[in-house]
Amino acid sequence: MEKNVLVLIPLKEEQKRILEEKAPSANFTYAKSQTVDAGQVQNANIIIGNPPVHMLKASKKLKWLQLNSAGVGEYAEEGVLPEGAVLTNATGAYGPAISEYMLGVLLELFKKLHIYRDNQAEANWSYEGKVKAIFDSTALIVGAGDIGGEFAKRLKGLGAYTIGVKRTEGHKPDYLDELYLMDKLEALLPRADIVALSLPETPLTKGIINESTLKLMKKDAVLINVGRGSAVDTEALCDALEKGQLLGAALDVTEPEPLPKEHRLWKIKNAVITPHVSGGYSLEETRRRIAGIAAGNLEAFIRGTKLINVVDCSKGY
Amino acid sequence: MEKNVLVLIPLKEEQKRILEEKAPSANFTYAKSQTVDAGQVQNANIIIGNPPVHMLKASKKLKWLQLNSAGVGEYAEEGVLPEGAVLTNATGAYGPAISEYMLGVLLELFKKLHIYRDNQAEANWSYEGKVKAIFDSTALIVGAGDIGGEFAKRLKGLGAYTIGVKRTEGHKPDYLDELYLMDKLEALLPRADIVALSLPETPLTKGIINESTLKLMKKDAVLINVGRGSAVDTEALCDALEKGQLLGAALDVTEPEPLPKEHRLWKIKNAVITPHVSGGYSLEETRRRIAGIAAGNLEAFIRGTKLINVVDCSKGY
Numbered sequence: 001m002e003k004n005v006l007v008l009i010p011l012k013e014e015q016k017r018i019l020e021e022k023a024p025s026a027n028f029t030y031a032k033s034q035t036v037d038a039g040q041v042q043n044a045n046i047i048i049g050n051p052p053v054h055m056l057k058a059s060k061k062l063k064w065l066q067l068n069s070a071g072v073g074e075y076a077e078e079g080v081l082p083e084g085a086v087l088t089n090a091t092g093a094y095g096p097a098i099s100e101y102m103l104g105v106l107l108e109l110f111k112k113l114h115i116y117r118d119n120q121a122e123a124n125w126s127y128e129g130k131v132k133a134i135f136d137s138t139a140l141i142v143g144a145g146d147i148g149g150e151f152a153k154r155l156k157g158l159g160a161y162t163i164g165v166k167r168t169e170g171h172k173p174d175y176l177d178e179l180y181l182m183d184k185l186e187a188l189l190p191r192a193d194i195v196a197l198s199l200p201e202t203p204l205t206k207g208i209i210n211e212s213t214l215k216l217m218k219k220d221a222v223l224i225n226v227g228r229g230s231a232v233d234t235e236a237l238c239d240a241l242e243k244g245q246l247l248g249a250a251l252d253v254t255e256p257e258p259l260p261k262e263h264r265l266w267k268i269k270n271a272v273i274t275p276h277v278s279g280g281y282s283l284e285e286t287r288r289r290i291a292g293i294a295a296g297n298l299e300a301f302i303r304g305t306k307l308i309n310v311v312d313c314s315k316g317y
Numbered sequence: 318m319e320k321n322v323l324v325l326i327p328l329k330e331e332q333k334r335i336l337e338e339k340a341p342s343a344n345f346t347y348a349k350s351q352t353v354d355a356g357q358v359q360n361a362n363i364i365i366g367n368p369p370v371h372m373l374k375a376s377k378k379l380k381w382l383q384l385n386s387a388g389v390g391e392y393a394e395e396g397v398l399p400e401g402a403v404l405t406n407a408t409g410a411y412g413p414a415i416s417e418y419m420l421g422v423l424l425e426l427f428k429k430l431h432i433y434r435d436n437q438a439e440a441n442w443s444y445e446g447k448v449k450a451i452f453d454s455t456a457l458i459v460g461a462g463d464i465g466g467e468f469a470k471r472l473k474g475l476g477a478y479t480i481g482v483k484r485t486e487g488h489k490p491d492y493l494d495e496l497y498l499m500d501k502l503e504a505l506l507p508r509a510d511i512v513a514l515s516l517p518e519t520p521l522t523k524g525i526i527n528e529s530t531l532k533l534m535k536k537d538a539v540l541i542n543v544g545r546g547s548a549v550d551t552e553a554l555c556d557a558l559e560k561g562q563l564l565g566a567a568l569d570v571t572e573p574e575p576l577p578k579e580h581r582l583w584k585i586k587n588a589v590i591t592p593h594v595s596g597g598y599s600l601e602e603t604r605r606r607i608a609g610i611a612a613g614n615l616e617a618f619i620r621g622t623k624l625i626n627v628v629d630c631s632k633g634y
Binding site: 096097100103104105107108113114116117119120121123125126127128129130131132133135136154157158159258259261262263266272273274275277282283284285 | 474
């Protein structure tokens with residue numbers, strides 16, 4: 001069996017060395033997702049990282065694709081990977097980075113730090129009134145997987161009551177006070193001070209926060225989205241924020257994305273927008289974890305043992 | 318013994334009722350600190366709240382002053398209270414409010430949320446580079462009392478290594494990995510990613526963060542001050558931030574305070590300024606806790622048992 005490994009993650013030298021030790025007889029090629037050429041992709045038996053999707057259609061030799069993302073998007077669609085190829089993702093790598101980001105934007109909205117920052121630009125020393133606390137609040141974690149779970153753990157430690165909503169049945173971990181399936185979302189929204197979305201893009205998650213579900217939220221609740229922009233109907237959210245139907249929203253992902261310069265969301269005071277930066281390699285720990293998942297899976301693949309983070313392409317995660 | 322109780326805290330009706338039940342034979346007067354008249358202050362045997370300091374000089378009848386603040390400032394100075402009068406403060410009331418504020422501004426700086434907020438004002442979708450994490454960072458808590466302690470607990474729960482510095486010898490709580498006296502400050506500063514000041518104003522704490530101690534901080538460390546503005550030499554901090562000697566600073570207290578409109582600190586990008594709002598009654602829970610401390614102490618005072626939060630006026634806290 002040929003073992004051409006194409007690595008599209010910007011690894012450090014030591015991380016490359018560790019990876020190569022897991023498959024001593026393999027040939028390693030390092031390239032960038034943005035500039036990799038079609039020939040390199042076609043020649044690979046194993047790809048570590050996210051290649052351009054259109055290049056995969058001709059990749060007859062591909063046996064295994066290890067993504068550097070938690071979301072799988074088009075990679076899981078029928079006909080993208082050759083028959084029998086395994087797809088694994090990087091679930092577990094982004095928890096620390098994204099959950100701390102979520103805590104940051106939550107406190108920014110709860111403590112009005114976004115308003116104080118605006119005031120600072122005008123050298124304005126003014127009190128902006130009451131704040132909310134995580135302590136004693138109720139959080140609804142929609143998509144309680146790796147990222148949502150890490151966020152829930154942190155909230156629980158800070159004194160919040162945590163309710164998780166998942167797409168599939170599962171055991172309730174200790175850091176969730178309650179756990180439900182997605183069909184209970186509408187019944188749960190009115191209870192939450194914090195509604196956090198960390199969902200992959202699937203037909204079931206598109207637009208789950210829309211005009212009617214926004215109306216179910218508390219007037220002093222905040223919405224956080226770190227999954228995919230499509231989970232939220234952006235126009236409905238703009239309307240709700242403008243009408244004061246909720247305290248605020250923090251969005252690291254938007255639809256459309258990037259948010260066009262002229263979009264009204266930019267100007268809504270209680271919207272906090274960041275340009276899809278909560279994950280990626282913004283935090284060095286994330287790269288370290290992705291390298292670790294890839295190295296562990298490479299060792300397993302070579303030995304013929306079980307890989308972790310195998311994606312069920314029929315579900316899309 | 319006459320029991321004229323003057324209450325200067327804006328209590329809710331239920332909180333007034335609870336207070337009055339603790340001293341059924343007392344006469345209660347409710348007023349505001351800002352508008353109380355000298356006659357009311359002079360006539361009081363017990364004051365709950367912070368009266369104008371100059372009015373106390375004529376208060377011969379005062380037996381006990383329960384402040385609504387954690388800081389005691391001028392109230393502890395010689396000759397302010399009549400001989401034998403007891404001074405108590407509101408230590409314990411501000412922990413949840415201020416420690417969550419501290420977490421908020423810390424994450425604002427670590428995750429560059431202040432920069433992304435500035436970018437938002439210009440509809441600018443740009444990546445601002447690497448971020449830092451609380452996870453695996455080292456925090457130096459200068460003034461590890463109620464507020465510093467609550468902050469340390471939260472940081473520890475989020476995966477930070479916590480070092481406390483106190484003004485007096487004491488038992489090391491579990492949420493501090495190390496505990497030292499103030500004389501070790503200079504040796505500890507180079508280790509910290511987070512330097513948090515929650516100190517009262519005393520001759521010993523004035524200007525402890527100055528040109529020379531700022532030079533000891535890591536280039537990617539952040540400074541947080543929620544105690545008194547005088548703990549930091551503002552001009553030296555401005556210089557250090559302008560030169561990029563540290564990652565950023567978050568100040569809820571400044572010297573001078575309020576910060577004058579023309580002060581250069583307003584315009585320094587990596588300074589985050591809020592107008593002394595982390596405590597006060599910004600969070601309802603704080604008022605509830607102050608009312609609880611006052612009611613408990615009133616009961617003890619009437620019964621002649623031990624009060625909590627008694628201030629040692631010779632130390633100033």
